[in-house]
Amino acid sequence: MxxxxxxxxxxxxxxxxxxxxxxxxxxxxxxxxxxxxxxxxxxxTPKHIVEKMVETVRDGRTHRYSTSRGIPGLRRANAAYYKRRFDVEIDPETETIATLGSKEGLANLAMAITTPGDVILSPNPSYPIHPYGFIIAGAVVRHFEVGPGIDFFAGLERAVRHCIPTPTCLILNFPSNPTAMTVDLEFYKEVVKFAKEHGMYILSDLAYAEIYFGDVKPPSILQVEGARDIAVEFTSLSKTYSMPGWRMGFATGNKRLIGALARIKSYLDYGAFTPIQVAATAALNGPQDxxxxxxxxxxxxxxxxxxxxxxxxxxxxxxxxxxxxxxxxxxxxxxxxxxxxxxxxxxxxxxxxxxxxxxxxxxxxxxxxxxxxxxxxxxxxxxxxxxxxxxxxxxxxxxxxx
CATH class of the missing domain: 3.90.1150.10 (Aspartate Aminotransferase, domain 1)
Incomplete structure (x- = not known):
């Protein structure tokens, strides 16, 4: 055997x-x-977040199964974050879902939308789950080089031109892990235009949205008009609030993709422990110092x-x-x-x-x-x-x- x-x-x-x-x-x-x-x-993790967790866990009613989509208050809190930070209106019922960290969300969405043999475009170098989430799901991954001094769009164009069948999805990650590269809103506008022309979805990892050092804040792809037609964005509380072990993140954007992820997750998990979700809500809604x-x-x-x-x-x-x-x-x-x-x-x-x-x-x-x-x-x-x-x-x- x-x-x-x-x-x-x-x-x-x-x-x-x-x-x-x-x-x-x-x-x-x-x-x-x-x-x-x-x-x-x-x-x-900041004290007020920990205290909310402790307070909530003492309530035995929170020890039961939770919900894989995320409790309503948490989804509303993430929608409020998008409005506050990016001036983007998000429907908490249909356009955002809580995930067990952005890593789980991306891998399960890959499982939900991939047919074996689909071609996925992934930057190289990149965080391992970006290509391997799709490889686990049965996709073929075509890499294109990114990094200092590399023409992103030339590499992307070349990758698409030589792909048979046409790629179904493009993965982005800015600010980037590992290269730390950043992009502006004009970059996202060009990417959205390119992806629409070639019939591709976009999965954007924005885990480092709040860890920036200059005056310009990293943008969200969802700020681009029409991006929600094709794009989902993954965010995480791990770095923003120093909550890595809590495993709390979000997928936000295109309703069809969010719905697909919700359906897969309904079979796989009951969501994070409710007190963690309540504490995550307190993180997003509470003081941001x-x-x-x-x-x-x-x-x-x-x-x-x-x-x-x-x-x-x-x-x-x-x-x-x-x-x-x-x-x-x-x-x-x-x-x-x-x-x-x-x-x-x-x-x-x-x-x-x-x-x-x-x-x-x-x-x-x-x-x-x-x-x-x-x-x-x-x-x-x-x-x-x-x-x-x-x-x-x-x-x-x-x-x-x-």
Whole structure:
């Protein structure tokens, strides 16, 4: 009997696992590893959100099954957020649905709308669930390269021109994980026009809408006239309110796509625990000072990281948004590729980063650095990297000899 299963065969080994295993072994041996790898917010969830959760969980009536679409108050709160933040009117009954984080929402929507053999357009590099959610659903994924200095629309046009059958869906993610790239409303207007001309749906991941550092706020694709004819947008409370473990997000937009997701979810889950949904409602409707505080926290960490790495001899572009820096592999180590460089950095500098290869082959010249340690630890990472860079020849010779 063949021990492999078809869907599992389509999923390559998780590139991050090798670095994670080395990190765990080093820590088990008592080594102090500064972890800038996983984008896992380290700040506690704001007190008023936690208190609402505690208050609600004490009510035994909230311990029963919830609803997979999200409780009505939560959907209304998300609609109010869209009006407040983007000046977009959302029908909480038909145009938004609560998800168990944006990752679950995207994967289940892929399952709902994909026929085996459908072609999906996905940027590369990208967050793994963007292409692999569709691969799990049976689609064929055509990648097009994105990143600094890459012409997005030229790549998109080329991908569509060489696709048979015509792609059914386009995935977007701005501000981007991992590249931290941002776009403006004019970009979304062009994308919507392009997608309509080619009969494609758009799935837009806007998880980092509130983690930005300049004066210009990242826009929503739903601000574009006619976008709701073809687009669904995924948002999350994980980074905005430092609620990663709570697993609360939303899909918002096209009624047909939202309806398809709702139907799939009605078979798969009963929604998040009701007290979590009530606390998420309090997050969206309550005081928003915490959002600005988290934004400033990441901005300060960004500035410390970029200046510290520069002083260490590693020039990293300063991101305009997200909690990540997309760092080109330093010249002496470029030939190693991102996985071997990440392993060497962990072994010799005691700093963990995410290899760019884990986000697609076009990410292999980079590593993703997450701003999930405090400023003191980031400064320590910079000092470690400075010593590492100063002894590049020694580390490379040691590696080649091993």
């Amino acid at each position: 063949d021990p492999d299963f078809h869907r599992i065969k389509r999923l390559p080994p998780y590139v991050f696992e090798e670095v994670n295993r080395m990190k765990a072994q080093a820590r088990a041996a008592g080594e102090d590893i500064i972890d800038l790898g996983m984008g896992n917010p380290d700040s506690p 915490c959002v600005e505080e988290f934004r400033q926290l990441y901005k300060q960490r960004r500035d410390v990281l970029i200046s510290g790495f520069a002083a260490a001899g590693w020039d990293v572009p300063s991101p305009e948004a997200t909690m990540f820096a997309w760092a080109p592999i330093p010249e002496p180590f470029k030939h190693l590729g991102s996985l071997e460089f990440s392993k060497l950095l962990l072994q010799e500098a005691k700093v963990a980063v995410a290899p760019g290869l884990g986000f697609g082959e076009h990410g292999d010249g980079f590593v993703r650095v997450a701003m999930v340690e405090n400023e003191q630890r980031i400064r320590q990472a910079s000092r470690n990297i400075k010593k590492f860079m100063a002894n590049a020849d020694q580390h490379l010779a040691k590696k080649e000899a091993s």
